Amino acid sequence: MKRARLIYNPTSGREEMRRRLADILARLDAGGIEASCHATTGEGDATIAAADAVERGYDMIIAAGGDGTLNEVINGMAEKENRPPLGVFPLGTTNDFARALGIPRSWEDYCDLVIGQQTRPTDLGKANHRYFINIAGGGSLTELTYEVPSKLKTMIGQLAYYWKGLEKMVSLSPQELIIRADGQEEMHDEFMLFLIANTNSVGGFEKLAPHATIDDGLFDVIALRKCNLAEMIRLVTMALRGDHLNDKKIVHFKTDYMEVSSPGYVQLNLDGELGGTLPATFRNLPRHLEIFR
Numbered sequence: 001m002k003r004a005r006l007i008y009n010p011t012s013g014r015e016e017m018r019r020r021l022a023d024i025l026a027r028l029d030a031g032g033i034e035a036s037c038h039a040t041t042g043e044g045d046a047t048i049a050a051a052d053a054v055e056r057g058y059d060m061i062i063a064a065g066g067d068g069t070l071n072e073v074i075n076g077m078a079e080k081e082n083r084p085p086l087g088v089f090p091l092g093t094t095n096d097f098a099r100a101l102g103i104p105r106s107w108e109d110y111c112d113l114v115i116g117q118q119t120r121p122t123d124l125g126k127a128n129h130r131y132f133i134n135i136a137g138g139g140s141l142t143e144l145t146y147e148v149p150s151k152l153k154t155m156i157g158q159l160a161y162y163w164k165g166l167e168k169m170v171s172l173s174p175q176e177l178i179i180r181a182d183g184q185e186e187m188h189d190e191f192m193l194f195l196i197a198n199t200n201s202v203g204g205f206e207k208l209a210p211h212a213t214i215d216d217g218l219f220d221v222i223a224l225r226k227c228n229l230a231e232m233i234r235l236v237t238m239a240l241r242g243d244h245l246n247d248k249k250i251v252h253f254k255t256d257y258m259e260v261s262s263p264g265y266v267q268l269n270l271d272g273e274l275g276g277t278l279p280a281t282f283r284n285l286p287r288h289l290e291i292f293r
């Protein structure tokens, strides 16, 4: 038998784990995996639980929840020397990372995936002293995810994001940013937002960074220059189809290291959670984790 630590957020998504836990444990057990559980209690708890699971020598860690839970778990694992394989069990309102990797949403298929034990290497991102697995970003639009109260998220799910997004678009303001990246000329300009993508799935936009791959050791950087609401709507429409990258309002390049600073106050968003403020350095840690997929 292999030993797994299942770290789950009981409040995530529509509290699916409360209903399914016994079935999940039974299916894993039948497949040769003995899982013990940790239900998270609040912010930061999944980080402590993941670090603890690495120390205790589990054969694998499974993070069950949304992107927030996943981010906390990778933050508990990233600095450890012997990192066991990670399972990403998508149960949240937003599971951008799992969606980008094509990880199954049904619990039966997910258990079978873990039982199959096939892993693939995955890059991690480091922003100052914190880690991200899917996306880092800054600018006025990215404030969106943590302004949606979590109760509201559980109730109306993904709709909460779109609603908040529409409300936000009219109150966008540009930020002055200085961007330095390996292989790029320094930029000092006004931007609406910048995104540093590790995968191609960001906030429900599947084609925002269509060329981003998870194991190439590089980020796809996308920055939107200062523009008005009409241009913004035009670009969002183009981004839904993946046609935005050649637009003159868009800066797009790949890099494994970059620095962003601003004379103003700019908050960072890491995998949909608040992640400090600028200035920041962003570093790609190539193939830092093995993930079941």
Ligand SMILES: Nc1ncnc2c1ncn2[C@@H]1O[C@H](COP(=O)(O)OP(=O)(O)OP(=O)(O)O)[C@@H](O)[C@H]1O
Residues within 6 Å of the ligand: 009, 010, 011, 012, 013, 040, 041, 042, 043, 044, 045, 064, 065, 066, 067, 068, 069, 070, 072, 091, 092, 093, 094, 095, 150, 153, 272, 273
């Ligand atoms: N028992 C708990 N009660 C309340 N909040 C919790 C609890 N456990 C964890 N959390 C917090 O909930 C946050 C968000 O959860 P998670 O990402 O799993 O799913 P979600 O609520 O569906 O939202 P999203 O997928 O959009 O981030 C986590 O970052 C964590 O800080």
